[in-house]
Amino acid sequence: MRSQIVNAPVSNQCSEFEDRRSGTVAHPSTMDEDKANVQPSNQDAFGNEEFAEVKYKVLNRWQCGLLMVAETIFMGILSLPTAFAGLGLAPAIIILVVLGILATYTGYVIGQFKCRYPHISSVADAGEILLGPIGRELFFTAHMLYSVFIMASHILTFTVALNTITEHGTCSLVFGVVGLVLSFSLSVPRTLKRMTWLSLASFASIIAAVFVTMIAVGVQNHVSSFKVTAQTNLVNAFTSVSKSSHMSIDICLYLVTAIVIYLYAGDRVASPALSSAGPLIAKIAYGVALPTIVIAGVIYGHIASKTIYVRIFAGTDRMHKKDFVAVGSWVGLALSLWVVA
Numbered sequence: 001m002r003s004q005i006v007n008a009p010v011s012n013q014c015s016e017f018e019d020r021r022s023g024t025v026a027h028p029s030t031m032d033e034d035k036a037n038v039q040p041s042n043q044d045a046f047g048n049e050e051f052a053e054v055k056y057k058v059l060n061r062w063q064c065g066l067l068m069v070a071e072t073i074f075m076g077i078l079s080l081p082t083a084f085a086g087l088g089l090a091p092a093i094i095i096l097v098v099l100g101i102l103a104t105y106t107g108y109v110i111g112q113f114k115c116r117y118p119h120i121s122s123v124a125d126a127g128e129i130l131l132g133p134i135g136r137e138l139f140f141t142a143h144m145l146y147s148v149f150i151m152a153s154h155i156l157t158f159t160v161a162l163n164t165i166t167e168h169g170t171c172s173l174v175f176g177v178v179g180l181v182l183s184f185s186l187s188v189p190r191t192l193k194r195m196t197w198l199s200l201a202s203f204a205s206i207i208a209a210v211f212v213t214m215i216a217v218g219v220q221n222h223v224s225s226f227k228v229t230a231q232t233n234l235v236n237a238f239t240s241v242s243k244s245s246h247m248s249i250d251i252c253l254y255l256v257t258a259i260v261i262y263l264y265a266g267d268r269v270a271s272p273a274l275s276s277a278g279p280l281i282a283k284i285a286y287g288v289a290l291p292t293i294v295i296a297g298v299i300y301g302h303i304a305s306k307t308i309y310v311r312i313f314a315g316t317d318r319m320h321k322k323d324f325v326a327v328g329s330w331v332g333l334a335l336s337l338w339v340v341a
Contacts, residue, residue: 046121046310046319053320053321053322054190054191054319054320054321054322054326055191055320056190056191056192056319058191058193059192059193059196063192063193063196066196066199066200066203067192067195067196067199067299069199069203070198070199070200070202070203070292070295070296070299071199071296071299071300072250073203073206073207073250073253074202074206074292074293074296075153075154075157075206075272075289075292075293075296077206077210077250077253077254077257077258078209078210078213078257078261078271078272078273078274078289079271079272079273080092080096080254080257080258080273081257081258081261081262081265081269081271081273081276082269082270082271082273083258084258084259084262084269085262085266085267085268085269089259089262089263092258093255093259096251096254096255096258097251097255100250100251100254113126117129121307121310122140122143122307122310123139123140123142123143124136124137124139124140124143124307124311126139127139127140140307140311143304143307144304144307144308147300147301147303147304147337148304148337148340148341149341150297150300151183151297151300151301151304151337151338151341152341153297154179154183154293154294154296154297154300155176155179155180155183155297155338155341156176157272157293158175158176158178158179158182158183158290158293158294159172159175159176159179160286161286161287161289161290161293162175162178162179163175164274164275164282164283164286165283165286165287179294180338180339180341182294183294183297183298183301183338184301184334184335184338186198186294186295186298187298187301187302187305187334187338188330188331188334189302190306190309190330192299192302195295195298195299195302198295198298198299199295199299201291201292201295202291202292202295202296202299203292204291205288205289205290205291205292205295206289206292206296208288208289209274209285209286209288209289209292210253210257212277212281212284212285212288213261213273213274213276213277213281213285214257214260214261214264216277216278216281216285217260217261217264217265217273217276217277218260218264220264220277220278261273261276274286274289301334301337301338301341302334304337305330305333305334305337308333308337309329309330309333312329313326313329
């Protein structure tokens with residue numbers, strides 16, 4: 001499942017989608033009756049935002065798309081060549097395509113689920129519908145752990161990037177604190193709309209870094225010792241196929257990046273592959289990739305903070321306020337999650 005079900009306004013496209021899928025066109029009055037019958041008793045956690053100080057359901061389609069692109073195409077793509085080295089070229093291609101198809105179908109099902117239960121705002125809400133209170137806690141815990149580990153990986157990558165760029169003797173812990181402060185600062189806004197343009201910068205950054213890396217390994221001496229298949233074990237196989245998320249719109253980009261870098265860098269390819277581009281180019285590539293290293297982690301941190309925030313203040317007017325308690329609670333949650341990460 002996606003880490004968060006984006007809180008964009010639910011449009012009539014859900015009902016239209018159901019009509020197209022069933023091959024029927026319902027009369028407007030019939031559709032209204034069906035909606036009344038299907039609508040669950042649960043209330044929307046964000047309530048009526050018409051006169052709210054802070055509005056959350058403000059994203060349009062292209063803004064949601066930018067956020068999802070930034071969430072799925074980030075530094076994980078540059079760990080795929082290492083996965084290819086662990087599995088071999090042919091098995092890795094097959095697994096990547098299969099997982100991409102599976103992820104595409106998963107997104108399709110989640111879309112149907114959101115149309116059926118418009119009130120849900122996170123996977124924890126979906127877990128409650130599927131498995132009751134136990135499911136809610138289980139999905140909530142899994143979501144928090146996943147988000148915190150993703151945030152931690154971005155802070156770690158940020159320290160590696162600064163160590164590579166500066167070659168300075170500064171302790172990695174100091175660079176980690178710098179990454180924490182920067183990521184936390186960008187997580188302060190309470191709405192995802194303000195992160196839309198950051199998402200665009202993140203996508204442009206990772207695409208540029210990918211091209212820099214592919215060109216660099218391509219023009220270097222061809223020392224590749226790639227294998228069509230590779231001997232592996234359960235640990236290597238599991239870590240290889242769990243490197244990053246796979247969505248249908250990303251499959252081609254994933255394949256091209258992983259295959260090109262693996263063919264030229266060979267079994268000694270580093271993870272992330274930026275480090276395989278040579279000392280000078282690695283500095284350039286890490287510098288270009290800094291926006292996506294920070295921003296992609298910020299999106300996960302924002303979503304994790306909002307999940308807890310909504311759970312605490314759902315059903316109250318505190319969520320939509322700008323007073324000390326509301327703002328202080330949000331800032332405290334965001335800071336706590338980044339410190340834990």
